[in-house]
Amino acid sequence: MIYKSPFNYIGNKHRMIACLQDIFPQDINTFVDMFCGGGDVLINTNAKTKIANDVNYHVIDVLQAFQNLTIDEILDHIDGRITNWALSKTNAEAFYQFRRHYNENPNPLDLYVLVCHSFNYQFRFNSQHEYNNPFGKNRSYFSTRMRENLISFVELIRNVMFTKNDFRLMDLAALHPGDFVYADPPYTITCGSYNDGKRGFSGWTLNEDESLLAILDNLNDRGIRFALSNVTEHKGTRHPFISEWAQEKGYTIHLPNINYNNCNYQSRNRLYRTVEVVITNY
Numbered sequence: 001m002i003y004k005s006p007f008n009y010i011g012n013k014h015r016m017i018a019c020l021q022d023i024f025p026q027d028i029n030t031f032v033d034m035f036c037g038g039g040d041v042l043i044n045t046n047a048k049t050k051i052a053n054d055v056n057y058h059v060i061d062v063l064q065a066f067q068n069l070t071i072d073e074i075l076d077h078i079d080g081r082i083t084n085w086a087l088s089k090t091n092a093e094a095f096y097q098f099r100r101h102y103n104e105n106p107n108p109l110d111l112y113v114l115v116c117h118s119f120n121y122q123f124r125f126n127s128q129h130e131y132n133n134p135f136g137k138n139r140s141y142f143s144t145r146m147r148e149n150l151i152s153f154v155e156l157i158r159n160v161m162f163t164k165n166d167f168r169l170m171d172l173a174a175l176h177p178g179d180f181v182y183a184d185p186p187y188t189i190t191c192g193s194y195n196d197g198k199r200g201f202s203g204w205t206l207n208e209d210e211s212l213l214a215i216l217d218n219l220n221d222r223g224i225r226f227a228l229s230n231v232t233e234h235k236g237t238r239h240p241f242i243s244e245w246a247q248e249k250g251y252t253i254h255l256p257n258i259n260y261n262n263c264n265y266q267s268r269n270r271l272y273r274t275v276e277v278v279i280t281n282y
Helices: 014-023 057-068 071-084 092-104 108-116 144-156 206-221 242-249
Strands: 030-033 049-053 161-163 180-183 225-234 252-254 274-280
Touching (some): 014 274, 049 057, 057 108, 057 144, 057 161, 071 144, 092 108, 180 206, 225 242, 242 252, 242 274
Parallel strands (some): 030 049, 030 180, 180 225
Antiparallel strands (some): 252 274
8 A cells, every 4th residue: 555645745755655665675674764744654654664855844843743642633623623613725814914924923734734835835935944935726635535544644644753954964873884875866957846955945956956866876885775866857957966976986877767656767748858867876
Protein backbone atom coordinates (compact mmCIF):
# COMPACT_ATOMS: atom_id res chain seq x y z
CA MET A 1 0.00 0.00 0.00
CA ILE A 2 1.23 3.49 -0.89
CA TYR A 3 0.24 6.20 1.58
CA LYS A 4 -0.48 9.83 0.71
CA SER A 5 0.48 12.84 2.78
CA PRO A 6 -2.39 15.16 3.85
CA PHE A 7 -0.55 18.00 2.09
CA ASN A 8 -0.89 18.66 -1.63
CA TYR A 9 2.72 19.79 -1.54
CA ILE A 10 4.34 21.23 -4.68
CA GLY A 11 7.21 18.98 -5.74
CA ASN A 12 5.90 16.02 -3.72
CA LYS A 13 6.96 12.55 -4.83
CA HIS A 14 3.70 10.68 -4.26
CA ARG A 15 3.28 9.53 -7.86
CA MET A 16 6.90 8.40 -7.89
CA ILE A 17 6.82 6.34 -4.68
CA ALA A 18 6.66 2.94 -6.39
CA CYS A 19 9.73 3.81 -8.45
CA LEU A 20 11.62 5.09 -5.41
CA GLN A 21 10.75 1.93 -3.49
CA ASP A 22 12.39 -0.09 -6.27
CA ILE A 23 15.49 2.10 -6.09
CA PHE A 24 15.85 2.50 -2.32
CA PRO A 25 17.65 -0.12 -0.20
CA GLN A 26 15.40 -2.60 1.61
CA ASP A 27 17.56 -2.87 4.73
CA ILE A 28 17.65 0.64 6.21
CA ASN A 29 18.65 1.21 9.81
CA THR A 30 18.34 5.02 10.04
CA PHE A 31 16.59 6.86 7.22
CA VAL A 32 17.31 10.58 6.85
CA ASP A 33 14.99 12.66 4.65
CA MET A 34 16.97 15.89 4.23
CA PHE A 35 14.18 17.87 2.51
CA CYS A 36 11.05 16.14 3.75
CA GLY A 37 8.42 18.65 2.58
CA GLY A 38 4.98 17.13 3.04
CA GLY A 39 6.43 13.74 3.97
CA ASP A 40 5.28 11.47 1.12
CA VAL A 41 8.63 9.69 0.84
CA LEU A 42 9.03 9.65 4.60
CA ILE A 43 5.84 7.69 5.28
CA ASN A 44 6.44 5.22 2.45
CA THR A 45 10.00 4.24 3.38
CA ASN A 46 10.63 1.41 5.82
CA ALA A 47 13.40 1.96 8.36
CA LYS A 48 14.09 1.23 12.02
CA THR A 49 14.63 4.94 12.74
CA LYS A 50 13.50 7.97 10.74
CA ILE A 51 14.80 11.54 10.78
CA ALA A 52 12.97 14.17 8.71
CA ASN A 53 14.30 17.67 8.11
CA ASP A 54 13.12 20.79 6.31
CA VAL A 55 14.40 24.35 6.51
CA ASN A 56 10.82 25.62 6.34
CA TYR A 57 10.12 25.46 10.06
CA HIS A 58 6.45 26.26 9.49
CA VAL A 59 6.05 22.88 7.79
CA ILE A 60 7.92 21.10 10.58
CA ASP A 61 5.81 22.86 13.21
CA VAL A 62 2.67 21.48 11.57
CA LEU A 63 4.17 17.99 11.38
CA GLN A 64 5.16 18.11 15.04
CA ALA A 65 1.69 19.33 16.01
CA PHE A 66 0.23 16.31 14.21
CA GLN A 67 2.72 14.09 15.99
CA ASN A 68 1.94 15.38 19.47
CA LEU A 69 -1.86 15.31 19.34
CA THR A 70 -4.42 12.57 18.92
CA ILE A 71 -6.25 12.36 15.62
CA ASP A 72 -9.50 13.30 17.39
CA GLU A 73 -7.92 16.46 18.79
CA ILE A 74 -6.57 17.37 15.36
CA LEU A 75 -9.84 16.79 13.51
CA ASP A 76 -11.88 18.60 16.18
CA HIS A 77 -9.63 21.64 15.76
CA ILE A 78 -9.80 21.58 11.96
CA ASP A 79 -13.56 21.05 11.83
CA GLY A 80 -14.12 23.74 14.44
CA ARG A 81 -12.09 26.29 12.50
CA ILE A 82 -13.87 25.49 9.24
CA THR A 83 -17.28 25.82 10.87
CA ASN A 84 -16.60 28.87 13.02
CA TRP A 85 -14.89 30.81 10.24
CA ALA A 86 -17.25 29.61 7.46
CA LEU A 87 -14.32 28.41 5.40
CA SER A 88 -15.06 26.77 2.04
CA LYS A 89 -13.72 26.67 -1.50
CA THR A 90 -15.95 29.62 -2.46
CA ASN A 91 -15.86 31.97 0.55
CA ALA A 92 -12.92 34.25 -0.19
CA GLU A 93 -13.83 36.81 2.47
CA ALA A 94 -13.75 34.17 5.19
CA PHE A 95 -10.37 32.94 3.96
CA TYR A 96 -8.75 36.37 4.11
CA GLN A 97 -10.21 37.05 7.55
CA PHE A 98 -8.82 33.75 8.77
CA ARG A 99 -5.46 34.46 7.14
CA ARG A 100 -5.31 37.77 9.00
CA HIS A 101 -6.20 35.96 12.22
CA TYR A 102 -3.43 33.40 11.69
CA ASN A 103 -0.78 36.04 10.99
CA GLU A 104 -1.74 37.83 14.20
CA ASN A 105 -1.97 34.60 16.22
CA PRO A 106 0.23 31.93 14.58
CA ASN A 107 -0.75 28.35 15.36
CA PRO A 108 0.46 25.26 13.44
CA LEU A 109 -2.97 23.63 13.16
CA ASP A 110 -4.49 26.92 12.00
CA LEU A 111 -1.75 27.09 9.39
CA TYR A 112 -2.73 23.67 8.10
CA VAL A 113 -6.39 24.76 7.84
CA LEU A 114 -5.25 27.89 6.00
CA VAL A 115 -3.09 25.93 3.57
CA CYS A 116 -6.00 23.60 2.83
CA HIS A 117 -7.97 26.58 1.48
CA SER A 118 -5.08 28.32 -0.30
CA PHE A 119 -4.09 28.52 -3.94
CA ASN A 120 -2.30 25.30 -4.92
CA TYR A 121 -2.12 24.38 -1.20
CA GLN A 122 1.19 26.23 -0.88
CA PHE A 123 3.16 27.16 2.23
CA ARG A 124 4.08 30.68 1.17
CA PHE A 125 5.31 33.52 3.40
CA ASN A 126 6.66 37.02 2.94
CA SER A 127 9.96 38.29 4.35
CA GLN A 128 8.23 39.00 7.69
CA HIS A 129 7.11 35.35 7.78
CA GLU A 130 3.49 36.34 7.33
CA TYR A 131 1.45 33.85 5.35
CA ASN A 132 0.61 35.51 2.03
CA ASN A 133 -0.67 32.79 -0.30
CA PRO A 134 -3.98 33.80 -1.93
CA PHE A 135 -7.33 32.03 -1.79
CA GLY A 136 -7.75 28.78 -3.74
CA LYS A 137 -11.10 29.71 -5.25
CA ASN A 138 -13.32 26.80 -6.34
CA ARG A 139 -10.50 24.30 -5.82
CA SER A 140 -8.88 24.22 -2.39
CA TYR A 141 -10.62 22.87 0.69
CA PHE A 142 -10.25 20.17 3.36
CA SER A 143 -11.66 17.31 1.35
CA THR A 144 -12.74 13.84 2.45
CA ARG A 145 -9.62 12.43 0.80
CA MET A 146 -7.38 14.81 2.71
CA ARG A 147 -9.14 13.82 5.94
CA GLU A 148 -8.53 10.14 5.21
CA ASN A 149 -4.89 10.81 4.35
CA LEU A 150 -4.45 12.79 7.56
CA ILE A 151 -5.83 9.97 9.71
CA SER A 152 -3.32 7.44 8.36
CA PHE A 153 -0.48 9.99 8.22
CA VAL A 154 -0.67 10.86 11.92
CA GLU A 155 -0.01 7.26 12.92
CA LEU A 156 2.83 6.86 10.41
CA ILE A 157 4.84 9.78 11.84
CA ARG A 158 4.50 8.98 15.55
CA ASN A 159 8.13 7.91 15.99
CA VAL A 160 9.80 10.24 13.49
CA MET A 161 12.44 12.69 14.72
CA PHE A 162 11.79 16.07 13.08
CA THR A 163 14.42 18.79 12.65
CA LYS A 164 14.26 22.20 10.95
CA ASN A 165 17.80 23.00 9.84
CA ASP A 166 19.52 24.30 6.78
CA PHE A 167 20.77 21.08 5.17
CA ARG A 168 24.36 22.30 5.57
CA LEU A 169 23.89 22.41 9.34
CA MET A 170 22.50 18.91 9.73
CA ASP A 171 24.54 16.66 12.03
CA LEU A 172 25.18 13.51 10.02
CA ALA A 173 28.25 12.44 12.00
CA ALA A 174 26.40 9.64 13.81
CA LEU A 175 25.38 7.86 10.60
CA HIS A 176 26.99 4.54 9.73
CA PRO A 177 26.93 2.04 6.87
CA GLY A 178 23.44 0.54 6.96
CA ASP A 179 21.90 3.99 7.20
CA PHE A 180 20.44 5.80 4.18
CA VAL A 181 20.06 9.48 3.22
CA TYR A 182 17.55 10.78 0.68
CA ALA A 183 17.92 14.29 -0.73
CA ASP A 184 15.12 15.86 -2.76
CA PRO A 185 16.17 19.53 -2.82
CA PRO A 186 14.54 22.34 -4.79
CA TYR A 187 15.45 21.96 -8.46
CA THR A 188 17.62 24.84 -9.60
CA ILE A 189 16.68 24.89 -13.27
CA THR A 190 12.90 24.50 -12.91
CA CYS A 191 12.38 27.87 -11.13
CA GLY A 192 9.48 26.54 -9.09
CA SER A 193 7.70 28.73 -6.57
CA TYR A 194 9.18 26.58 -3.79
CA ASN A 195 12.75 27.64 -4.66
CA ASP A 196 12.26 31.26 -5.75
CA GLY A 197 13.24 32.79 -2.42
CA LYS A 198 9.77 34.27 -1.90
CA ARG A 199 8.51 31.96 0.85
CA GLY A 200 10.25 33.87 3.60
CA PHE A 201 13.35 31.71 3.07
CA SER A 202 16.37 32.16 0.83
CA GLY A 203 16.16 30.73 -2.67
CA TRP A 204 18.04 27.75 -4.07
CA THR A 205 20.96 28.31 -6.46
CA LEU A 206 23.86 26.40 -7.97
CA ASN A 207 25.87 27.25 -4.84
CA GLU A 208 23.44 25.19 -2.76
CA ASP A 209 23.70 22.37 -5.31
CA GLU A 210 27.48 22.37 -4.94
CA SER A 211 27.25 22.28 -1.15
CA LEU A 212 24.78 19.40 -1.25
CA LEU A 213 26.91 17.33 -3.64
CA ALA A 214 29.91 17.80 -1.37
CA ILE A 215 27.88 16.45 1.57
CA LEU A 216 26.77 13.45 -0.49
CA ASP A 217 30.36 12.76 -1.54
CA ASN A 218 31.35 12.79 2.12
CA LEU A 219 28.61 10.27 2.91
CA ASN A 220 29.88 8.08 0.09
CA ASP A 221 33.44 8.26 1.44
CA ARG A 222 32.08 6.99 4.78
CA GLY A 223 30.25 4.08 3.17
CA ILE A 224 26.78 5.55 3.73
CA ARG A 225 24.20 5.04 0.99
CA PHE A 226 22.33 7.99 -0.50
CA ALA A 227 19.82 8.83 -3.21
CA LEU A 228 19.47 12.26 -4.81
CA SER A 229 16.46 13.39 -6.82
CA ASN A 230 17.02 16.21 -9.27
CA VAL A 231 16.38 17.49 -12.78
CA THR A 232 19.21 17.47 -15.31
CA GLU A 233 17.26 19.01 -18.19
CA HIS A 234 14.18 21.23 -18.32
CA LYS A 235 12.63 22.89 -21.40
CA GLY A 236 15.92 23.16 -23.22
CA THR A 237 18.02 24.14 -20.18
CA ARG A 238 20.59 21.67 -18.83
CA HIS A 239 21.91 21.59 -15.31
CA PRO A 240 25.58 22.55 -15.68
CA PHE A 241 27.13 19.80 -13.57
CA ILE A 242 24.78 17.26 -11.94
CA SER A 243 25.17 14.57 -14.63
CA GLU A 244 28.91 15.13 -14.97
CA TRP A 245 29.35 14.88 -11.20
CA ALA A 246 27.50 11.57 -11.05
CA GLN A 247 29.43 10.10 -13.97
CA GLU A 248 32.80 11.24 -12.63
CA LYS A 249 32.08 9.68 -9.24
CA GLY A 250 30.75 6.46 -10.73
CA TYR A 251 27.30 6.88 -9.21
CA THR A 252 24.22 5.26 -10.76
CA ILE A 253 21.76 7.48 -12.64
CA HIS A 254 18.19 6.18 -12.64
CA LEU A 255 15.72 7.72 -15.11
CA PRO A 256 12.15 7.72 -13.80
CA ASN A 257 9.26 8.09 -16.21
CA ILE A 258 8.25 11.74 -16.52
CA ASN A 259 4.69 10.75 -15.55
CA TYR A 260 6.03 8.76 -12.59
CA ASN A 261 4.44 5.55 -13.88
CA ASN A 262 7.58 3.43 -13.98
CA CYS A 263 11.35 3.71 -14.03
CA ASN A 264 11.96 4.15 -17.76
CA TYR A 265 12.11 7.69 -19.08
CA GLN A 266 10.20 8.39 -22.27
CA SER A 267 9.12 11.68 -23.84
CA ARG A 268 7.60 12.50 -27.22
CA ASN A 269 8.69 16.13 -27.25
CA ARG A 270 12.40 15.82 -26.53
CA LEU A 271 13.05 19.51 -27.27
CA TYR A 272 11.00 20.59 -24.25
CA ARG A 273 11.39 17.51 -22.10
CA THR A 274 12.07 17.47 -18.40
CA VAL A 275 14.58 14.82 -17.36
CA GLU A 276 14.19 13.94 -13.71
CA VAL A 277 16.82 11.61 -12.28
CA VAL A 278 17.51 9.68 -9.11
CA ILE A 279 21.25 9.35 -8.46
CA THR A 280 22.52 6.69 -6.05
CA ASN A 281 25.95 5.61 -4.81
CA TYR A 282 25.08 1.92 -4.77
